[in-house]
Amino acid sequence: MNIPEIFGENVFSDAVQKETLPTEVYKALRATVEAGKTLDVSIAGTVASAMKKWAVSKGATHYTHWFQPLTGLTAEKHESFITKEGDGVIMRLTGKSLIVGESDASSFPSGGSRATHMARGYTAWDPTSPAFVRGGTLYIPTVFVSHTGETLDNKAPLLRSMTALDRQAKRLLRLFGIDCKKVSCAVGPEQEYFLIDEEQYLKRKDLRLTGRTLFGAAVSRGQELEDNYFGALKLRVAAFMRDLDEELWRLGVMSKTKHNEVAPAQHEMAPIYSTVNVAVDANMLTMEVMRCVAKKHRLACILHEKPFRGINGSGKHNNWSLSTDTGFNLLDPGLSPENNTFFKLVLAAVIKAVDDYQGILRASVASAGNDLRLGADEAPPAIMSVYLGDQLGAMVDCIVKGKSYVATGTLESSIGVPESPIFPKDATDRNRTSPFAFTGNKFEFRSLGSQMNASEANICLNTIVADAFGAFADELEGKADIEKAADAIIAREFKQHYRIIYNLDGYGPEWVAEAKKRGLLNNKTTADAVAVCYDESNIGVYVRQKVFTREEAIARADIRLENYAKVINIEALTMIEMARREIIPAVSEFVGKLSGGVCAKKSLGDIPCKAETKLIKTLSELNDSADEAAEKLARDLKAIDKSDVRAASVAMAHVIIPDMEALRKIVDEMETLTASEYWKYPSYFDLLYSVR
Numbered sequence: 040m041n042i043p044e045i046f047g048e049n050v051f052s053d054a055v056q057k058e059t060l061p062t063e064v065y066k067a068l069r070a071t072v073e074a075g076k077t078l079d080v081s082i083a084g085t086v087a088s089a090m091k092k093w094a095v096s097k098g099a100t101h102y103t104h105w106f107q108p109l110t111g112l113t114a115e116k117h118e119s120f121i122t123k124e125g126d127g128v129i130m131r132l133t134g135k136s137l138i139v140g141e142s143d144a145s146s147f148p149s150g151g152s153r154a155t156h157m158a159r160g161y162t163a164w165d166p167t168s169p170a171f172v173r174g175g176t177l178y179i180p181t182v183f184v185s186h187t188g189e190t191l192d193n194k195a196p197l198l199r200s201m202t203a204l205d206r207q208a209k210r211l212l213r214l215f216g217i218d219c220k221k222v223s224c225a226v227g228p229e230q231e232y233f234l235i236d237e238e239q240y241l242k243r244k245d246l247r248l249t250g251r252t253l254f255g256a257a258v259s260r261g262q263e264l265e266d267n268y269f270g271a272l273k274l275r276v277a278a279f280m281r282d283l284d285e286e287l288w289r290l291g292v293m294s295k296t297k298h299n300e301v302a303p304a305q306h307e308m309a310p311i312y313s314t315v316n317v318a319v320d321a322n323m324l325t326m327e328v329m330r331c332v333a334k335k336h337r338l339a340c341i342l343h344e345k346p347f348r349g350i351n352g353s354g355k356h357n358n359w360s361l362s363t364d365t366g367f368n369l370l371d372p373g374l375s376p377e378n379n380t381f382f383k384l385v386l387a388a389v390i391k392a393v394d395d396y397q398g399i400l401r402a403s404v405a406s407a408g409n410d411l412r413l414g415a416d417e418a419p420p421a422i423m424s425v426y427l428g429d430q431l432g433a434m435v436d437c438i439v440k441g442k443s444y445v446a447t448g449t450l451e452s453s454i455g456v457p458e459s460p461i462f463p464k465d466a467t468d469r470n471r472t473s474p475f476a477f478t479g480n481k482f483e484f485r486s487l488g489s490q491m492n493a494s495e496a497n498i499c500l501n502t503i504v505a506d507a508f509g510a511f512a513d514e515l516e517g518k519a520d521i522e523k524a525a526d527a528i529i530a531r532e533f534k535q536h537y538r539i540i541y542n543l544d545g546y547g548p549e550w551v552a553e554a555k556k557r558g559l560l561n562n563k564t565t566a567d568a569v570a571v572c573y574d575e576s577n578i579g580v581y582v583r584q585k586v587f588t589r590e591e592a593i594a595r596a597d598i599r600l601e602n603y604a605k606v607i608n609i610e611a612l613t614m615i616e617m618a619r620r621e622i623i624p625a626v627s628e629f630v631g632k633l634s635g636g637v638c639a640k641k642s643l644g645d646i647p648c649k650a651e652t653k654l655i656k657t658l659s660e661l662n663d664s665a666d667e668a669a670e671k672l673a674r675d676l677k678a679i680d681k682s683d684v685r686a687a688s689v690a691m692a693h694v695i696i697p698d699m700e701a702l703r704k705i706v707d708e709m710e711t712l713t714a715s716e717y718w719k720y721p722s723y724f725d726l727l728y729s730v731r
């Protein structure tokens with residue numbers, strides 16, 4: 040495989056555009072992509088025609104406007120290129136079809152803002168994210184908006200948040216005499232996932248319907264030996280990863296790193312970072328390709344945040360940085376950050392943003408799946424905090440305490456092996472327990488769930504940081520001595536937001552107590568986390584930065600809660616169904632078999648049957664309890680008024696989840712007591728250790 044040669048071969052890339060478009064058209068298109076100039080619609084026809092010709096040469100027969108409705112997934116509707124001509128057809132893509140498409144908005148989540156009679160929705164081309172061919176279809180990345188211009192997707196607000204960040208960051212840069220055309224945000228999302236055998240997967244209703252196991256007794260060997268992380272790849276997994284890389288490379292996705300993760304059957308892929316909207320599209324595509332490639336290998340790729348209890352769940356670490364078109368990274372501390380006023384000001388803005396808007400930042404990663412992960416001693420807690428590391432931490436401490444900062448010694452470290460070279464020490468060590476960690480020249484937001492669309496977290500992050508930049512710029516503009524005025528802001532803000540900085544273990548119970556003392560939020564469930572999105576100040580920041588209107592902000596919160604309630608509802612119904620149709624009958628069958636055996640023994644005389652009798656009694660009692668627990672779950676579920684999303688989500692969190700918990704506890708115990716041949720679906724052992 041010649042990687043540079045195959046890389047991006049299915050992408051309508053810059054190079055292809057240059058080759059296939061007239062120079063003037065190419066230049067106009069690049070001006071839109073690179074400098075954010077409004078697209079000149081008169082070029083659309085020429086671009087469409089070149090794009091179609093190229094796509095057809097790649098085997099495409101169809102095109103689709105590819106968009107990201109608020110289902111969290113992507114959506115596509117394939118149209119063939121055929122157009123009637125005389126008696127026959129020709130292949131055509133018009134400028135208009137490239138630029139806009141129409142879609143039924145009422146069939147997608149809209150948070151009640153779309154009545155069915157005003158259902159018209161439009162998809163509009165996003166020329167900043169490259170089109171690509173996959174499976175005979177040309178995919179054109181688009182935004183999805185309503186007839187009246189309200190955003191109905193994840194991409195439009197992400198683009199708006201990028202504009203806000205660009206606008207506000209440039210104001211600050213200008214004050215410091217740093218010239219640039221554009222500031223953009225780059226993201227490298229590390230993607231975790233599980234791979235299990237397809238045959239086992241297909242036998243589990245819960246995995247198929249909800250993406251996670253709703254029952255399952257722990258297996259004797261979990262992750263305690265710590266031998267899977269970075270462990271040698273199993274052959275089937277290695278073959279999967281090789282195919283995945285190849286397909287991603289052909290699609291222009293820069294898959295860079297692959298390795299085994301902490302839990303058995305868990306893995307990770309990380310791409311090279313790119314502009315955030317391109318990175319998000321690539322990540323959505325990556326998740327889709329992962330599922331498809333897995334199928335080819337008779338594997339199932341599981342992207343749920345917590346598919347198995349008792350072992351780690353999966354996240355999507357969002358490495359986030361800001362840089363200018365001239366290559367200046369706004370988060371680069373340089374060799375002496377203490378003397379770098381601009382960097383300190385940027386750092387203060389990020390810290391202020393995370394502290395002021397910790398509620399919506401937490402809400403931006405809230406989902407039923409991710410609730411099972413955050414705060415479960417394996418992923419960052421639901422409490423938002425910032426990790427700065429020793430060096431920057433000490434610097435901020437000094438500023439807050441009004442002391443002068445002395446840089447700590449040399450940044451070199453020897454490993455004590457004479458043959459090995461001395462290596463430079465990173466300015467920050469790793470703290471994997473922090474949700475928001477500074478890692479050298481970027482922040483890593485670790486709270487995203489593995490199956491999430493990464494837009495939502497980045498929309499929030501971009502907006503709140505843009506707002507802090509804007510507030511600082513408001514204050515600094517017109518000041519005679521910018522450095523001096525900036526120093527005053529830096530000291531004030533570090534002091535004011537000192538509580539959000541935490542450099543120690545974020546997993547421990549001490550932090551929960553300490554965070555409470557500091558007045559930080561700890562919203563453990565989506566129902567509680569999203570409730571803050573309705574606060575005026577939290578709506579205000581989106582409105583101020585022109586990312587959401589008031590109505591859009593409220594609609595998004597409603598959709599999040601509605602989705603949460605629906606997911607829990609499906610999980611609860613699946614549990615009831617499995618309990619009634621698979622589990623209770625299985626236990627009853629096994630008890631029947633045991634009872635028959637006991638009767639037979641008794642008819643032969645005085646043969647010991649204590650083990651069976653005890654088991655019959657225990658399992659019969661447990662089975663009765665399981666039946667009662669399923670009954671209670673069904674009853675409580677029925678009693679919820681699903682038309683009131685806020686009340687429904689609270690009831691799901693505080694009534695239904697505990698009911699589900701109670702049922703699972705009983706069933707998992709029965710699983711450990713029932714002969715495996717009677718159990719109707721694969722156990723954790725079968726699921727986690729079936730791939731070799």
Ligand code: ADP
Nearest residue numbers: 225226227228229309310311312358359360481
């Ligand atoms: P680790 O697991 O140690 O955090 P990885 O190599 O798995 O490191 O992932 C790091 C991710 O961060 C990659 O996707 C990488 O491209 C990305 N990254 C590196 N530098 C930047 C940057 N300046 N801005 C955004 N993302 C970055």
Ligand code: MG
Nearest residue numbers: 229356358483
């Ligand atoms: Mg990382």
